[in-house]
Amino acid sequence: MRTQSRRAPRSILLVAAVGTLITPLAACAGAGGSGSSDGKSINVLMVNNPQMVELQKLTADNFTKDTGIKVNFTVLPENDVRDKISQDFANQAGQYDVATLSNYEIPIYAKNGWLHSLDEYVKGDTAFDQDDILKPMTQALTAEDGKLYGEPFYGESSFLMYRKDVFEKAGLTMPAKPTWKQVADLAAKVDAAESGMKGICLRGLPGWGEVMAPLTTVINTYGGTWFDKDWNAQLDSKETKEATKFYVDLVREHGEAGAAQSGYAECLNNMTQGKTAMWYDATAGAGSLEASGSPVKGKIGYVPAPVEKTDSSGWLYTWAWGVQKASKNAENAWKFISWASGKEYEKLVGEKIGWANVPGGKRASTYDIPEYRKDAAAFADVTRDAIANAKPEDPGVQPRPAPGIQFVGIPEFTDLGTKVSQEISAAIAGRQSVDSALSKSQKLAEAVGKKYQ
Numbered sequence: 283m284r285t286q287s288r289r290a291p292r293s294i295l296l297v298a299a300v301g302t303l304i305t306p307l308a309a310c311a312g313a314g315g316s317g318s319s320d321g322k323s324i325n326v327l328m329v330n331n332p333q334m335v336e337l338q339k340l341t342a343d344n345f346t347k348d349t350g351i352k353v354n355f356t357v358l359p360e361n362d363v364r365d366k367i368s369q370d371f372a373n374q375a376g377q378y379d380v381a382t383l384s385n386y387e388i389p390i391y392a393k394n395g396w397l398h399s400l401d402e403y404v405k406g407d408t409a410f411d412q413d414d415i416l417k418p419m420t421q422a423l424t425a426e427d428g429k430l431y432g433e434p435f436y437g438e439s440s441f442l443m444y445r446k447d448v449f450e451k452a453g454l455t456m457p458a459k460p461t462w463k464q465v466a467d468l469a470a471k472v473d474a475a476e477s478g479m480k481g482i483c484l485r486g487l488p489g490w491g492e493v494m495a496p497l498t499t500v501i502n503t504y505g506g507t508w509f510d511k512d513w514n515a516q517l518d519s520k521e522t523k524e525a526t527k528f529y530v531d532l533v534r535e536h537g538e539a540g541a542a543q544s545g546y547a548e549c550l551n552n553m554t555q556g557k558t559a560m561w562y563d564a565t566a567g568a569g570s571l572e573a574s575g576s577p578v579k580g581k582i583g584y585v586p587a588p589v590e591k592t593d594s595s596g597w598l599y600t601w602a603w604g605v606q607k608a609s610k611n612a613e614n615a616w617k618f619i620s621w622a623s624g625k626e627y628e629k630l631v632g633e634k635i636g637w638a639n640v641p642g643g644k645r646a647s648t649y650d651i652p653e654y655r656k657d658a659a660a661f662a663d664v665t666r667d668a669i670a671n672a673k674p675e676d677p678g679v680q681p682r683p684a685p686g687i688q689f690v691g692i693p694e695f696t697d698l699g700t701k702v703s704q705e706i707s708a709a710i711a712g713r714q715s716v717d718s719a720l721s722k723s724q725k726l727a728e729a730v731g732k733k734y735q
Contacts, residue, residue: 518723
């Protein structure tokens with residue numbers, strides 16, 4: 283549980299931490315122009331996930347046609363888009379009016395005055411229906427000042443996906459609520475069940491949002507944590523070591539080839555192509571697996587994130603829209619967000635692309651649409667329950683000093699998480715032991731923790 287005494291230093295460090303970011307980026311402040319100011323167009327910077335690419339294709343013939351507002355998209359891979367967003371927003375360069383931000387960045391960016399509050403727009407747009415947005419999403423995108431700074435494009439938790447047909451042929455049954463030890467046992471049994479098939483796919487690619495996302499949920503449910511309530515680093519604790527060794531051993535013994543370079547995209551591809559029998563990852567992946575034309579459509583089963591010492595362990599994440607404070611087009615930016623995160627957009631996707639492709643996980647009403655329930659029947663309820671059961675303030679067995687399930691909600695975590703991920707990835711690649719990886723990681727975490735003590 284966080285207390286006010288623990289929150290105070292965080293406020294001070296927010297400015298200090300981003301200050302180190304702004305200085306080397308100052309020369310970039312005017313790069314690429316100063317954003318659209320003609321009132322007829324907006325600039326949107328977003329991640330290149332499948333749902334965003336579909337949005338880009340649908341915008342001109344729908345949003346622009348109806349409003350006259352042209353949208354200039356810049357679409358980049360996750361690591362690249364994060365770097366570009368941090369540059370533009372930290373300097374308030376104003377090149378981009380809207381950007382895809384997660385529930386990790388939005389509270390931090392809001393604290394530093396980089397974002398427009400959306401409350402006034404929400405109040406004036408009753409058709410948007412903020413009350414329909416799932417409560418965990420609204421809470422995750424609300425900053426400490428009580429104001430709303432983001433709207434979810436889609437929301438996700440994490441769960442275990444598995445090949446029902448492969449399990450049936452092998453005479454195996456997936457538990458309704460599996461433990462990680464049961465998953466490891468099943469992975470061994472379905473390894474090589476079909477030609478070229480591995481037992482499980484788990485992220486190993488370096489990146490705080492790559493390998494550290496699923497691994498941190500395993501650490502949580504094993505009883506470990508990044509920091510205790512007093513900001514003492516815990517990466518070399520018995521529980522964290524046990525969880526990390528379990529994860530590394532599982533992916534090395536029964537995971538995909540080249541695991542140290544496999545992230546979300548690679549595991550999605552492996553699952554789609556029948557190269558893996560199980561995959562633990564984002565609930566958002568189900569839409570692609572069940573999409574029209576997917577080779578594994580109808581063959582996948584979905585169960586909650588595996589646990590050990592906790593009742594649930596799925597993460598909470600959303601790619602959301604944030605409006606840069608320096609934007610001269612906030613009104614039009616909101617019109618775009620209201621459309622992109624609105625009910626009518628979901629119907630548009632369902633009718634034009636397919637109901638399984640609808641960017642779900644954000645609106646309660648989505649789960650009442652008959653067509654969506656039919657096409658997303660395999661994963662809709664499991665996804666909604668996973669989001670509802672996510673506990674970003676209390677994800678483990680002990681009090682935490684900052685919010686977050688698969689991340690620690692402090693600005694230093696991008697650098698800390700990335701450096702630790704490189705050590706873990708090296709262990710997955712067999713270049714060092716887990717003990718060595720965590721020993722180095724502990725020192726990195728101690729340096730961060732001391733700033734908050």
